[in-house]
Amino acid sequence: MRIISFIFCLLLFQQAGATTTVYKWEDEQGRIHYGERPDDSNAQSVEIKHKNPKNPYLEEREAQRQQRAKASRIERSQTHADEKAKQEARDAQAQRQKVCAQYQGNLKLLNQSGRRVYTVSPDGEYHYFSDEQRQQEITKIQQDLERHCKESDQPK
Numbered sequence: 001m002r003i004i005s006f007i008f009c010l011l012l013f014q015q016a017g018a019t020t021t022v023y024k025w026e027d028e029q030g031r032i033h034y035g036e037r038p039d040d041s042n043a044q045s046v047e048i049k050h051k052n053p054k055n056p057y058l059e060e061r062e063a064q065r066q067q068r069a070k071a072s073r074i075e076r077s078q079t080h081a082d083e084k085a086k087q088e089a090r091d092a093q094a095q096r097q098k099v100c101a102q103y104q105g106n107l108k109l110l111n112q113s114g115r116r117v118y119t120v121s122p123d124g125e126y127h128y129f130s131d132e133q134r135q136q137e138i139t140k141i142q143q144d145l146e147r148h149c150k151e152s153d154q155p156k
Helices: 002-016 056-111 131-148
Strands: 019-026 032-035 044-049 118-120 126-128
Touching: 056 131
Parallel strands: none
Antiparallel strands: 019 032, 019 044, 118 126
């Protein structure tokens, strides 16, 4: 049923801009007549173009619809930008928490007594920390924790 209604409306609007042929003729009394079918052999065809009258109500509704569509696009764009900013903030927070967890893990390892701490060079050699190097590394990590990690960044 919807398809039939759609086709009918389509045909109706298609006809709205079309031209119609009307015939003009003069009778025996000299009166001029117009009609869709000629009644006389000396009838002349006259083309009449239909103009679609402007409807201010429909124009206003269309303008309002376009304004709502534009506002909706702007709102979706703003919502998308807000969501993107929130996601970036969550990602940055997660990265800070990860770094803080690494600082805390390193500090915990350095503070374990009796355990030798070392680093591995790119060529695979082990370099063990002296007690002085160990204390310097502990101090450095504590400063980094204070400077870069808030309470909310530190994992629980």
